[in-house]
Amino acid sequence: MSAEKESSGGELSPDPNEQPDRRQFIKGASCAIGAAIGAVPMVAGVRVALDPLGKEGGDRDGKFFQLANLGDLKPGIPKxxxxxxxxxxxWTSYKNVPVGAVYLLKTSAKSTESDDANATAAEAETVIAFNTVCPHLGCFVDYRTDERDFFCPCHDSNFDLKGDMKKGVSPRGMDTLQVEIREESEIWVKFQHFKANTKDKVAIS
Ligand code: FES
Structure with missing residues (x-):
């Protein structure tokens, strides 16, 4: 027997012979489905409220920003x-808003140039850039002056100055960013975000 029968107006009306507990079940199921449908935009709204800049401004290929000059950094000290x-x-455009942060670390690296006659070792300045977001679950990583390391307070992960994890739960080291030195001293960094809590570094914006 069907739960409902067609009324003269084409609308569905309750069958008077139907058992009350079955009608009750159908009514409850309808309410649950309605609530679930209503919850979808509500959940989406919560996400937008928590992340108002959302994905619209994101670009998986990243974008270069000029952050400093070589002379602004002291070797071995992240800034x-x-x-x-x-x-x-x-709905809205935002001008010049903070979208993240970067640690820049200047190091001296030995590069060897050789030709048939001789080989020379030269000191060259290099700059490493790290996204300040922890690759575990997205907290901000601090630089600790005394320990000379990077530390994430959320789950006690710490990283050495190369970004490699020394101790903790992060599935990978800190996320490095591409650096270009332009006009001999300008430091340009390609800023990107990466997927959290994965072993591999996957760009998402
Ligand atoms: S978010 Fe950094 S260790 Fe968990």
Missing amino acids: KYSIFDDRKDK
């Missing part, structure tokens, strides 16, 4: 720089 950019969500 933090904020990144500002224009972003937009589905």
Whole structure:
């Protein structure tokens, strides 16, 4: 027997012969489905509220920003720089808002140049850039002056100055970013975000 029968107006009306507990079940199921459908936009709204800049402003290929000059950095001491950019969500554009931060670390690296006659070793300055976001679950990583390491307070992961994990739960080391030295001293960094809590480094914006 069907749970409901067609009324004269084409609408569905309860069958008077139907058992009450079965009608009750169908009514409850309808309410649950309705609530689930209603919850979808609500959940989406919560996500937008928590992440108002959303994905609209993101670009998986990243974008270069000039952050400093070589003379601004002391060798072996990381310095933090904020990144500002224009972003937009589905409704609004935002001008020059903070979108992340980067640690820059200048090191001296030996490069060897050789030819048939002789070989020379030269000191060359290099710069490493790290996204300040922890690759585990996205907390911000601090630089600890005394320990000379990077430390994530959320789950006690720490990383050496190369970004390699010394101790903790992060599935990978800190995320390095591409650096270019332009005009001999300008430090440009390609800023990107990466997927959290994966062994591999996967760019998401
Ligand atoms: S978020 Fe950094 S260790 Fe968990």
